[in-house]
Amino acid sequence: MAEDQAGPDLSQGVSLAELPDGGKLVGHVGDEAVLLARQGAEAFAVGAHCTHYHGPLVDGLIVDGSVRCPWHHACFDLCTGEAVRAPAFSSLDTWTVEQRDGKLFVGEKRARPGAKPRAASGGPNRIVIVGGGAAGFAAAEMLRRQKYGGEIVMLSSDDAPPVDRPNLSKDYLAGSAPEEWVALYPLSFYSDNAIDLRLRCAVAGVDVGAREIALATGARLPFDRLLLATGAEPVHPSIRGAKPSDVLVLRSLDDSRAIIERAKTTRRAAVLGASFIGLEVAASLRARNIEVHVVAPEQRPMERILGADFGEFVRTLHEEHGVVFHLQTTATAIDGKQVRLSDGSVIEADFVVAGLGVRPRVGLAESAGLRVDRGVVVDAYLETTAQGIFAAGDIARWPDTHSGDSIRVEHWVVAERQGQTAALNMLGGRERFSAVPFFWSQHYDIPINYVGHAEQWDELPVEGSIAGKDCLVRFKREGRTLAVASIFRDLESLEAEVSLEREQAR
Numbered sequence: 368m369a370e371d372q373a374g375p376d377l378s379q380g381v382s383l384a385e386l387p388d389g390g391k392l393v394g395h396v397g398d399e400a401v402l403l404a405r406q407g408a409e410a411f412a413v414g415a416h417c418t419h420y421h422g423p424l425v426d427g428l429i430v431d432g433s434v435r436c437p438w439h440h441a442c443f444d445l446c447t448g449e450a451v452r453a454p455a456f457s458s459l460d461t462w463t464v465e466q467r468d469g470k471l472f473v474g475e476k477r478a479r480p481g482a483k484p485r486a487a488s489g490g491p492n493r494i495v496i497v498g499g500g501a502a503g504f505a506a507a508e509m510l511r512r513q514k515y516g517g518e519i520v521m522l523s524s525d526d527a528p529p530v531d532r533p534n535l536s537k538d539y540l541a542g543s544a545p546e547e548w549v550a551l552y553p554l555s556f557y558s559d560n561a562i563d564l565r566l567r568c569a570v571a572g573v574d575v576g577a578r579e580i581a582l583a584t585g586a587r588l589p590f591d592r593l594l595l596a597t598g599a600e601p602v603h604p605s606i607r608g609a610k611p612s613d614v615l616v617l618r619s620l621d622d623s624r625a626i627i628e629r630a631k632t633t634r635r636a637a638v639l640g641a642s643f644i645g646l647e648v649a650a651s652l653r654a655r656n657i658e659v660h661v662v663a664p665e666q667r668p669m670e671r672i673l674g675a676d677f678g679e680f681v682r683t684l685h686e687e688h689g690v691v692f693h694l695q696t697t698a699t700a701i702d703g704k705q706v707r708l709s710d711g712s713v714i715e716a717d718f719v720v721a722g723l724g725v726r727p728r729v730g731l732a733e734s735a736g737l738r739v740d741r742g743v744v745v746d747a748y749l750e751t752t753a754q755g756i757f758a759a760g761d762i763a764r765w766p767d768t769h770s771g772d773s774i775r776v777e778h779w780v781v782a783e784r785q786g787q788t789a790a791l792n793m794l795g796g797r798e799r800f801s802a803v804p805f806f807w808s809q810h811y812d813i814p815i816n817y818v819g820h821a822e823q824w825d826e827l828p829v830e831g832s833i834a835g836k837d838c839l840v841r842f843k844r845e846g847r848t849l850a851v852a853s854i855f856r857d858l859e860s861l862e863a864e865v866s867l868e869r870e871q872a873r
């Protein structure tokens with residue numbers, strides 16, 4: 368039987384007793400997999416798989432007329448199928464459901480109703496988006512979803528249209544995802560939606576008074592609303608004897624291609640940095656059978672973000688896959704194929720990749736006179752200190768209602784959701800950005816999900832077993848849960864997200 372025909376034939380009816388309030392089950396209609404869900408007196412039938420990476424929605428969570436995906440927390444409206452929260456953008460199909468004789472019958476597939484516009488109609492004539500990454504793409508997509516009829520110009524210094532950046536250190540780099548999967552949407556998406564995407568187009572300045580953008584070519588472009596979504600750039604280490612070309616970094620598709628090219632003809636790599644990017648690169652290079660040495664100053668990988676026990680687990684996991692760690696040391700010199708470390712040891716490496724963190728690209732905002740404080744300062748609506756100019760993604764520092772602090776994070780889903788909120792507000796909406804931060808990271812076959820934001824904690828209770836790869840770790844301060852990290856506890860991670868949201872809503 369095909370995977371999509373597993374479970375009951377929902378057109379033949381499912382007893383109400385099998386589907387209590389809040390329940391869901393997966394079955395099929397014809398050859399399509401369908402999720403049947405009940406909330407109160409209502410029942411809904413939608414496509415069974417998330418439109419992001421095909422996550423099984425039957426393992427997700429039903430909340431207030433929506434279903435959340437267990438893998439990366441996208442959210443779909445059960446009534447319309449709309450992908451109301453990134454990282455999914457495409458809607459789910461929906462079917463009619465009829466209740467008779469104590470049973471639910473799934474009927475015809477419905478025509479897609481299209482999104483219900485949430486922002487005020489009308490709006491500005493031209494919206495300019497600087498940045499062709501997560502936040503910029505999500506903003507442009509949301510503007511058209513809202514039926515915005517004005518001009519959208521998206522300026523990106525990248526060579527490629529918006530890409531699935533997280534994939535660049537994971538399956539694509541490991542060789543298990545083809546390059547066709549990397550673009551978020553094909554180029555035709557932009558022309559079909561009248562999004563004027565200009566690649567290799569660097570913006571050199573913003574004239575706030577004249578409401579104009581200055582391009583690096585000298586041309587100028589007026590705007591009515593502006594979104595700055597310039598992301599972040601990798602830190603390049605300064606190491607004795609190393610030319611910039613001796614140390615690769617990873618941010619763009621071209622960067623990932625360059626690492627793959629080196630890996631094709633060499634045997635040994637040194638990775639500088641033991642945080643997310645460095646370790647994902649290490650895992651992907653091991654999948655290509657490259658000998659990998661990771662060099663980092665900390666005692667345990669990722670300890671600062673995930674705590675000591677998780678750090679120990681991550682280290683062991685990578686060691687089991689053949690990674691050699693050189694911790695509490697740093698690279699001091701590169702001499703041909705030798706990397707010298709501060710502890711006096713020497714590593715043989717054919718190439719070096721640095722994953723030493725990023726710096727937000729705040730130069731445009733700074734020179735335009737916008738307020739910058741370790742990021743571009745925005746209010747709860749993601750508007751900068753200049754009216755009509757918004758910022759989103761890795762550059763934005765926003766007032767986080769949950770922690771009460773102003774925070775800036777470097778997470779894919781946060782950048783996309785901020786792009787979506789900024790789009791609504793550029794159209795005259797008044798949506799606060801209140802999403803609880805979420806990120807995921809993948810190491811071999813182990814996904815780590817993290818929801819919330821905790822820079823410091825005084826208690827780290829562990830449910831389950833980290834070493835057993837089945838755990839939920841709570842980051843608590845003064846008795847309050849600030850964040851939750853988990854492995855294979857997807858439902859509980861979603862429940863933690865909802866409880867963090869409800870707590871901040873109070």
Ligand SMILES: Cc1cc2nc3c(=O)[nH]c(=O)nc-3n(C[C@H](O)[C@H](O)[C@H](O)COP(=O)(O)OP(=O)(O)OC[C@H]3O[C@@H](n4cnc5c(N)ncnc54)[C@H](O)[C@@H]3O)c2cc1C
Nearest residue numbers: 498499500501502524533570598760761777778779782806
């Ligand atoms: C390899 C890799 C893997 C990652 N994996 C994960 C993950 O698993 N989970 C997770 O949560 N996060 C992950 N991240 C982080 C995530 O990708 C970022 O948080 C996210 O991309 C930020 O989105 P953004 O729109 O702010 O910036 P970006 O996506 O970086 O986009 C910025 C855009 O601005 C353009 N730009 C910059 N300056 C200018 C200018 N002057 N003129 C014109 N254009 C300009 C750039 O060319 C780019 O198109 C990963 C990052 C990388 C690099």
Ligand code: FES
Nearest residue numbers: 417419420422436
């Ligand atoms: S697979 Fe559903 S959010 Fe990624």
